[in-house]
Amino acid sequence: MxxxxxxxxxxxxxxxxxxxxxxxxxRPTSAFAAHSKIVVRxxxxxxxxxxxxxxxxxxxxxxxxxxxxxxxxxxxxxxxQLDAAEEIKQVSxxxxxxxxxxxxxxxxxxxxxxxxxxxxxxxxxxxADAAGNKVAFASDWSALDHVEVTGPLEGxxxxxxxxxxxxxxxxxxxxxxxxxxKAFEQLGDKISNTVIGSGPYMLKEWKPREQFVLDANxxxxxxxxxxxxxxxxxxxxxxxxADIAFKAGxxxxxxxxxxxxxxxxxxxxxxxxxxxxxxxxxxGPNIEKKPFTDLRVRQALRLAxxxxxxxxxxxxxxxxxxxxxxxxxxxxxxxEAPVYKRNVDGAKKLLADAGLAGGFKTTLTILSDARFQAxxxxxxxxxxxxxxxxxxNALDAGAYWALGEKDGxxxxxxxxIEYNGKFDPSxxxxxxxxxxxxxxxxxxxxxxxxxxxDALGAKTTDVKQRGDIYIKAQKVMDESAAFVWITxxxxxxxxxxxxxxGILPNGNNWLYTAFEEA
Amino acid sequence: xxxxxxxxxxxxxxxxxxxxxxxxxxxxxxxxxxxxxLNAQMGLDLPLPARLAQFLAHGLQGDLGKDVLSGRSVSxxxxxxxxxxxxxxxxxxxxxxxxxxxxxxISALRPGGVIDQGVAFISVGFVSAPSFVSSIFLLLVFALWxxxxxxxxxxxxxAPLDQLWHVVLPAVALAITWVGYIARLLRSSLLxxxxxxxIRTMRAYGVRETxxxxxxxxxxxxVPTLAVLGMGVGELLGGAVFAEVIFNRPGLGxxxxxAIEERNYPVVQGGVLVxxxxxxxxxxLVELSYAWIDPRVRVQIELRPxxxx
Numbered sequence: 001m002x003x004x005x006x007x008x009x010x011x012x013x014x015x016x017x018x019x020x021x022x023x024x025x026x027r028p029t030s031a032f033a034a035h036s037k038i039v040v041r042x043x044x045x046x047x048x049x050x051x052x053x054x055x056x057x058x059x060x061x062x063x064x065x066x067x068x069x070x071x072x073x074x075x076x077x078x079x080x081q082l083d084a085a086e087e088i089k090q091v092s093x094x095x096x097x098x099x100x101x102x103x104x105x106x107x108x109x110x111x112x113x114x115x116x117x118x119x120x121x122x123x124x125x126x127x128a129d130a131a132g133n134k135v136a137f138a139s140d141w142s143a144l145d146h147v148e149v150t151g152p153l154e155g156x157x158x159x160x161x162x163x164x165x166x167x168x169x170x171x172x173x174x175x176x177x178x179x180x181x182k183a184f185e186q187l188g189d190k191i192s193n194t195v196i197g198s199g200p201y202m203l204k205e206w207k208p209r210e211q212f213v214l215d216a217n218x219x220x221x222x223x224x225x226x227x228x229x230x231x232x233x234x235x236x237x238x239x240x241x242a243d244i245a246f247k248a249g250x251x252x253x254x255x256x257x258x259x260x261x262x263x264x265x266x267x268x269x270x271x272x273x274x275x276x277x278x279x280x281x282x283x284g285p286n287i288e289k290k291p292f293t294d295l296r297v298r299q300a301l302r303l304a305x306x307x308x309x310x311x312x313x314x315x316x317x318x319x320x321x322x323x324x325x326x327x328x329x330x331x332x333x334x335x336e337a338p339v340y341k342r343n344v345d346g347a348k349k350l351l352a353d354a355g356l357a358g359g360f361k362t363t364l365t366i367l368s369d370a371r372f373q374a375x376x377x378x379x380x381x382x383x384x385x386x387x388x389x390x391x392x393n394a395l396d397a398g399a400y401w402a403l404g405e406k407d408g409x410x411x412x413x414x415x416x417i418e419y420n421g422k423f424d425p426s427x428x429x430x431x432x433x434x435x436x437x438x439x440x441x442x443x444x445x446x447x448x449x450x451x452x453x454d455a456l457g458a459k460t461t462d463v464k465q466r467g468d469i470y471i472k473a474q475k476v477m478d479e480s481a482a483f484v485w486i487t488x489x490x491x492x493x494x495x496x497x498x499x500x501x502g503i504l505p506n507g508n509n510w511l512y513t514a515f516e517e518a
Numbered sequence: 519x520x521x522x523x524x525x526x527x528x529x530x531x532x533x534x535x536x537x538x539x540x541x542x543x544x545x546x547x548x549x550x551x552x553x554x555x556l557n558a559q560m561g562l563d564l565p566l567p568a569r570l571a572q573f574l575a576h577g578l579q580g581d582l583g584k585d586v587l588s589g590r591s592v593s594x595x596x597x598x599x600x601x602x603x604x605x606x607x608x609x610x611x612x613x614x615x616x617x618x619x620x621x622x623x624i625s626a627l628r629p630g631g632v633i634d635q636g637v638a639f640i641s642v643g644f645v646s647a648p649s650f651v652s653s654i655f656l657l658l659v660f661a662l663w664x665x666x667x668x669x670x671x672x673x674x675x676x677a678p679l680d681q682l683w684h685v686v687l688p689a690v691a692l693a694i695t696w697v698g699y700i701a702r703l704l705r706s707s708l709l710x711x712x713x714x715x716x717i718r719t720m721r722a723y724g725v726r727e728t729x730x731x732x733x734x735x736x737x738x739x740x741v742p743t744l745a746v747l748g749m750g751v752g753e754l755l756g757g758a759v760f761a762e763v764i765f766n767r768p769g770l771g772x773x774x775x776x777a778i779e780e781r782n783y784p785v786v787q788g789g790v791l792v793x794x795x796x797x798x799x800x801x802x803l804v805e806l807s808y809a810w811i812d813p814r815v816r817v818q819i820e821l822r823p824x825x826x827x
Contacts, residue, residue: 045776047588192589208588208595209768209776210671234670236766237776244657245669245766398781 332470359387618700748804
């Protein structure tokens with residue numbers, strides 16, 4: 001039997017398809033091109049899918065794909081775009097009004113997304129549960145007073161004080177995801193391994209330590225659509241295994257070591273991408289411990305260490321040098337920060353002035369990791385030249401990060417530290433305040449001036465003024481000579497030639513919705 | 519008793535390991551309340567005897583607690599991981615026997631000959647090859663260059679052929695060391711048995727050498743090898759960490775390894791309990807099999823005097 005179509009029938013059929021697509025009956029995700037699926041390597045497995053108790057970028061990247069926020073990050077940018085909100089505006093320093101799009105629904109039959117869900121999602125960060133416990137990311141919404149629901153789709157976010165960082169590290173980030181109040185109340189504890197969202201993807205499968213699969217959400221009616229019908233995440237801890245899997249074609253995208261960029265660039269059908277990071281790696285002393293209480297000793301350390309040699313020896317000269325806390329491109333970046341060059345004689349003189357001409361012995365605590373070990377070796381050799389004998393104490397991740405608890409940092413002398421950065425400077429400065437001594441201010445550095453600047457920066461809404469505040473805060477840090485900045489890191493990725501990845505500028509967060517065919 | 523002892527030891531060790539699990543799990547942004555709640559959830563706020571009693575009491579009911587990160591049932595996680603590990607452990611031991619026993623037997627037949635020396639060389643090389651090195655080597659050759667086998671995972675659940683295809687490289691990587699062990703061990707025990715009086719008697723009666731070796735000498739010579747294999751299976755059931763991490767196989771080893779890194783104690787405790795039980799069971803089975811393999815052991819058991827009333 002033959003089957004032919006006339007030109008009129010084709011045109012009529014085409015118009016039906018076009019009309020259906022226009023009316024939203026055909027989902028964009030059903031029109032996926034040559035590749036309908038991508039397989040990405042993630043460095044660790046999913047752990048907790050409750051936005052308020054998430055454990056890291058792997059969790060939050062899935063939440064970005066499956067749950068909507070009022071706003072979300074623009075692909076490749078730290079700026080935001082509208083997501084579940086049709087309109088959102090800051091009407092005063094302490095009030096943000098929003099109006100949700102109509103027709104947004106939660107997966108799993110949990111009904112439409114409403115302003116009540118927004119209220120529930122945000123206010124749970126500020127309230128303790130029945131046992132008196134707050135969520136892990138409670139500080140993201142510390143400025144929130146309450147959310148006022150003014151209509152089924154409308155509401156006001158009322159703040160206790162101005163909080164400009166909300167627009168960068170809360171609303172578009174994990175803590176700004178909107179969960180279903182009904183689902184949360186029904187699922188209870190299961191919310192940590194179940195995703196009920198209204199986003200472009202839904203979590204179809206999660207086989208722990210094997211893979212998770214995101215499928216396009218057929219009921220999604222928001223503005224940000226994915227380009228692939230399926231996204232598979234493979235947790236692969238071992239970098240070498242991931243590299244071999246990429247080369248063998250089992251994965252399409254992975255984060256690679258910057259040292260391997262050349263080798264990956266030479267592979268057929270492979271694109272390599274490098275993004276300067278916004279993290280901060282530094283080393284410095286516990287300034288409550290003698291002899292580091294003496295400014296001259298701290299200045300001597302800074303002059304004795306050759307940061308360029310560290311970058312050459314431990315980072316293959318591929319990482320940018322950091323001269324202050326905030327990375328280039330961030331608000332408050334201090335472009336004129338002094339670049340300290342190694343000056344052994346100057347360091348020796350300072351030590352002699354401090355009565356330590358004969359040098360002294362100290363311990364450098366590091367995370368047990370090949371790269372940090374290499375950094376420590378350079379520091380050890382540099383400080384030996386000025387008479388400081390350094391013993392390196394490499395700790396496993398569990399023991400190392402526990403130094404941030406129960407005043408663990410009290411025992412430290414020198415420490416090598418790396419913290420992940422976020423797009424707002426207030427996120428990065430908060431760890432260095434006096435209140436953080438005993439927790440994440442491992443150097444136990446206290447400065448009233450810095451604390452005041454940190455508090456002021458957190459509530460200043462004028463961008464120029466805010467930038468100046470953070471530059472001033474970094475100057476205070478510099479004057480203390482307590483910090484020897486090393487690098488802001490660089491993030492490097494390899495993807496198949498046909499794939500354009502959707503990476504946010506911090507390198508850690510990926511928008512699976514922004515992965516598209518090159 | 520062995521199981522209780524091992525669990526008690528493990529719980530004691532968790533007190534000595536530096537690092538507060540709640541801090542590791544919750545990260546720098548955790549509130550003190552969240553840390554306290556997590557410690558309570560893991561039972562770390564209880565004294566050691568109470569923790570042991572609680573763990574065993576719940577364990578006897580099949581409740582090994584919850585993964586503190588995801589809230590998933592630890593029993594369920596172990597049930598998911600165990601088949602992959604069991605397949606890997608038994609496949610590697612099977613491969614090790616398949617290659618190690620003939621190599622050991624051939625060596626013993628002509629001690630000091632060219633074949634014996636060649637096998638000795640190979641065996642020592644195999645024994646000293648670290649499994650992570652052989653794993654990477656196998657991946658590069660057979661997965662990347664030749665593209666014969668996959669790199670990642672354990673294969674599709676419910677697809678036995680796919681699972682077998684995925685287990686080949688990790689099983690070979692683990693078997694390599696055991697091939698060397700078995701070959702060396704079997705060679706020496708076979709040489710010992712071949713000098714036994716009953717073997718000389720058989721030879722004197724003109725029984726063919728092949729029959730003497732294969733039928734009458736090999737079985738009793740296998741007893742020491744079997745003891746080592748028992749330990750090997752037990753070890754592989756819990757310790758195939760390198761292969762599981764490098765081949766990205768979800769299994770008991772990688773589950774416990776990850777849990778130790780995260781100080782996720784309910785998973786560590788549950789996983790170790792399962793491994794200890796498997797270890798004890800495997801060794802029990804091995805000991806019972808001695809009697810089946812060596813008639814002399816059977817006779818010894820039958821002739822054991824009855825205890826006096």
